Amino acid sequence: MSNEWTDNDSGKFLNLVDVITPSRYEQMNMLTSLIPAGSNEEFRLVELGCGGGELASLILEKFRSIRYLGLDGSSVMLDASTGRTRLFEDRVEFQLFDLDSNEWRQQLPKPIRCFVSSLVVHHLNDEGKRNLYSDLYDALEPGGAVLLIDIVMPHHPIAQSAVGTQWDVIVKEQSKAMTGSEKTFDEFKNDGWNCYSHPDSMDMPASLFDQLTWMTEIGFSKVDCFWQRAGHAVFGGYKLV
């Protein structure tokens, strides 16, 4: 993988993601079930790095009166997510953004009940992640939440190697089960998507423990990891009413 996410990465990722992500829909359903709102309630949710719009679709199906804003740095991804959420077009908006920059953080519509993100925040370094969590906390309405799916880095090298191996095993199984062959697994291996065995400068997963600690220090309450498998975690925190 190169240093920065490219349109080529977007195209490849869209083809591979359901196979190369451990229990993809279990992760996304878990995150969706943690959103602090009733299914008919009117509220605003912002997704960082919405990709092809799979999580957006699940959320829009469940929350019938939501205003959804999806942000991504790739126009390939924004086209894909716009297409996938066409059924809900009166409730959705998509915009280009640069995850690292402060500009979009100052221009967010308010109030915001929830920020969500899947497999994106690990593209920031640790300082960037901490600043992001602080800015999202400030932008949240009371009672809101930041809920993330992301790749996380265990502290111990033994654990890093173990989760990397577990990820390979799962992708091989999912490749056979979902496509009838190991071809997607081979592509996953050859293109170096497993950041535990193929570290690169674009992927900077942080320890889950550290991220939960930063969130607690920033002021989030009920900070927790809600689900974890093969280095992929669903975690986040809530802002007290």
Ligand SMILES: C[S@@+](CC[C@H](N)C(=O)[O-])C[C@H]1O[C@@H](n2cnc3c(N)ncnc32)[C@H](O)[C@@H]1O
């Ligand atoms: C691994 S994909 C995840 C996509 C989607 N959330 C999902 O789970 O399928 C990472 C996403 O983050 C976006 N991205 C990566 N780095 C970014 C940056 N610096 N600014 C904005 N978007 C970025 C990519 O365009 C891509 O859609």
